[in-house]
Amino acid sequence: MRIILLEDHPIFRFGVAQLLRSRWPDVEVAEAATLAEARRLAGSGRWDLVLADLNLPDSHGLESVANLTRALPGVPLLVLSLSSEPDYALRAMQLGAAGFLAKDGAASELLTAVERTREGGRYISARVADHLASRMLEGAAGEQPHEQLSPQEYRVMLLLAQGERVQDIAEHMHLSPKTVTTYRARILDKLDVDSNVGIAMYCRERGLMSTSG
Secondary structure, eight states: OEEEEEOSOHHHHHHHHHHHHHHOTTOEEEEESSHHHHHHHHTSSOOSEEEEESEETTEETHHHHHHHHHHSTTSOEEEEESOOOHHHHHHHHHTTOSEEEETTSOHHHHHHHHHHHHTTOOEEOHHHHHHHHHHHHHOGGGOOGGGGSOHHHHHHHHHHHTTOOHHHHHHHHTOOHHHHHHHHHHHHHHHTOOSHHHHHHHHHHTTTTTOOO
16 A cells, blocks of 8 residues: 655654554555645555645645645545534535544544545544534525535635635636636625625634634
8 A cells, every 4th residue: 555645744744654554564655745745756656545634835725635636636535634624524525535534533543544545435534424414404594605605616715715816716726717707706696795805704704714724
């Protein structure tokens, strides 16, 4: 088994690598601290899994999911995140992640998640699964405006909230500026705000911009 371990904190990276080797002695763990390093590793052979934090020096939040799935198509991505918010986990998986695990989870849970995702399955922690189940039972009545956004609209919302320009977002997401402008119009309508400043305030008030890793 060959795994790319993408994490910018050396001590945490060391601990995860040791845990993986304790379960699978023959595992090859290639460590990376940045998205750029992970991209370089991507071209060095076949990989079975990417295990990644999303809060990176050169990419963060849900954009890291999009960047990694584009750099390593077909390779399962298991996210290790500081956030355990169910909406964040759901968005990560909608963008292509195979699994989502909070960093404060048990070591045994990480090993279970690795085994399941590398075999083609999906994994979310029990706590996140409980939150998602509760939300489904509550139905759309308790739905917040940003939960109505498509995965692409959600990405555009976060980038606009961070002050990115339409042209830059278009280049980053490999879209036309016209498409991004259309997404922006839908976002303004669904959030019931009238400007990028309104989008930023909406995201800050609900803690959406803090769930970056």
